[in-house]
Amino acid sequence: xSTRAQTLLWMAQRVSAAVLALCVxxxxxxxxxxxxxxxxxxxxxxxTRGSIAWLLFYMLFVLATxxxxxxxxxxVLGEWLGWRSPSRDxxxxxxxxxxxxxxxxxxxxxxx
Amino acid sequence: MNLIQVHVWRGGAKGAFQSFEVPRxxxxxxxxxxxxxxxxxxxxxxxxxxxxxxxxxSCAMTVNGVARWTCRTHVDKVVKNDQIEIAxxxxxxxxxxxxxDMREFFDKWARAKGxxxxxxxxxxxxxxxxxxxxxxxxxxxAIECIGCGVCxxxxxxxxxxxxxxxxxxxxxxxxxxxxxxxxxxxxxxRAIAGDAGCHACHTHLSCTERCPxxxxxxxxxxxxxxxxxxAALRGEL
Ligand code: SF4
Ligand code: SF4
Ligand code: FES
Numbered sequence: 001x002s003t004r005a006q007t008l009l010w011m012a013q014r015v016s017a018a019v020l021a022l023c024v025x026x027x028x029x030x031x032x033x034x035x036x037x038x039x040x041x042x043x044x045x046x047x048t049r050g051s052i053a054w055l056l057f058y059m060l061f062v063l064a065t066x067x068x069x070x071x072x073x074x075x076v077l078g079e080w081l082g083w084r085s086p087s088r089d090x091x092x093x094x095x096x097x098x099x100x101x102x103x104x105x106x107x108x109x110x111x112x
Numbered sequence: 113m114n115l116i117q118v119h120v121w122r123g124g125a126k127g128a129f130q131s132f133e134v135p136r137x138x139x140x141x142x143x144x145x146x147x148x149x150x151x152x153x154x155x156x157x158x159x160x161x162x163x164x165x166x167x168x169x170s171c172a173m174t175v176n177g178v179a180r181w182t183c184r185t186h187v188d189k190v191v192k193n194d195q196i197e198i199a200x201x202x203x204x205x206x207x208x209x210x211x212x213d214m215r216e217f218f219d220k221w222a223r224a225k226g227x228x229x230x231x232x233x234x235x236x237x238x239x240x241x242x243x244x245x246x247x248x249x250x251x252x253x254a255i256e257c258i259g260c261g262v263c264x265x266x267x268x269x270x271x272x273x274x275x276x277x278x279x280x281x282x283x284x285x286x287x288x289x290x291x292x293x294x295x296x297x298x299x300x301x302r303a304i305a306g307d308a309g310c311h312a313c314h315t316h317l318s319c320t321e322r323c324p325x326x327x328x329x330x331x332x333x334x335x336x337x338x339x340x341x342x343a344a345l346r347g348e349l
Contacts, residue, residue: 001307004349008344078273084307
């Protein structure tokens, strides 16, 4: 991978971290607000079903995770396991795809 | 007489600590202790020093597990229960006893384009860089490195990622990036970016904590990250 690409990865990592920080705060605040009267599936679904705002929010959340996690894992694999060959990036691309798949499935699950 | 037990690394990568008894003196430095051992107890002990006053950067060793310049580290500061353990610097190949091979350390300075590049000639007038100039201030804050390798030895990322240029080489590159007379520009940024460069730094601050010259390679590396990101956004990288 070129130095330029490595730099862009680092920048994507930083930007996604900022997005995640925001998303986590919103998510936690909503959770604390939502559990006041006990947590039920009906209540959650009533909030999220058909709500374009929540759909977009959780899609952004998933997207930021899909970007952020594999890049962080890339450093961990390199430093702890010495895995630096191109196969690492291929494996992480696959990992990102799986993350995106299960994340988006969950988002659609509470929207539809 | 007051004695201290000194455990000194003997051998290369494989070896063992050998213990010596050394008389304690007022204002004694760790380098004094090592010198005493070599001059009076065991002439075969290998170690390195030159200036004895904190200028040359050649006397760094691991003292009680911490990388330090030994010529300016008082025994009083590090002795525990009248014992001191002295080993070679970490993250560098051991040649013998307390002497490490610094080649990789300085090769990385070269790889980070750590030498000044200019298109000026002796016919040109002096470049004027007033002390209050913002770039000049940043250079001044990082320039006093003596190349001792303490930061390099203290950095965990160097241990985990042998290609990592390390705090000293990157700190040096930063002083040139901020030097208005230097002409290496984007070529240097390319040399110090990416997995082996500034982006590998985890901002652990061990280098900054240990640097005997109280420099902050961490701050320099953060500056490099900003400079590289800017160049990337401008499409220059
Ligand atoms: S701040 Fe960066 S260079 Fe300094 S010790 Fe930590 S990882 Fe190494
Ligand atoms: S930055 Fe500090 S610790 Fe590192 S080589 Fe220079 S003087 Fe030594
Ligand atoms: S002997 Fe020169 S810095 Fe210690």
